[in-house]
Amino acid sequence: MGGVLFIDEAYSLCHGRDDSFGRECIDTLVPLLENYRGKFVCIAAGYTREMRTFLDANSGLKSRFLHTIDFEDYNPEQMMQIFENLCLQQGLLLPEESRMAVRKRLQFLYDNRNRDFANAREVRNLLDDIKNNMALRQFDSDCSDLQELKTIKPEDII
Numbered sequence: 001m002g003g004v005l006f007i008d009e010a011y012s013l014c015h016g017r018d019d020s021f022g023r024e025c026i027d028t029l030v031p032l033l034e035n036y037r038g039k040f041v042c043i044a045a046g047y048t049r050e051m052r053t054f055l056d057a058n059s060g061l062k063s064r065f066l067h068t069i070d071f072e073d074y075n076p077e078q079m080m081q082i083f084e085n086l087c088l089q090q091g092l093l094l095p096e097e098s099r100m101a102v103r104k105r106l107q108f109l110y111d112n113r114n115r116d117f118a119n120a121r122e123v124r125n126l127l128d129d130i131k132n133n134m135a136l137r138q139f140d141s142d143c144s145d146l147q148e149l150k151t152i153k154p155e156d157i158i
Helices: 020-035 048-056 076-089 096-111 120-139
Strands: 004-008 041-045
Touching (some): 076 096, 076 120
Parallel strands (some): 004 041
């Protein structure tokens, strides 16, 4: 007691009436939230729509989670900051022409986002794709210049 119970992707506990494990978990959680009220913090996290389903899975859940916080999606500028930080952490170089191409791609991802938009994961996935493209480009060349090998080029950006 006195700690935090963090349940990530809490909606995965309710997959319909046939999910006896998830139902048992929720049915166990509800009285614990009441009986130990004020003795620990429980945070249930997940995608907004799925979390509504989770809270509706048991009539006692919604009344025990009195506060909900909806986080806005990262905007393209915030996504660019994440991208630049990842490049810095991984020792990748991002010249201005490549930076502009990444910005354009992030804007496209943001403008075309749907309910499955994954925010920072979108940025990580983009960087992974770029690194794969860099590897393919470098495989076809005999470049051994370390600076060149670490540089993201516009053609690497998909």
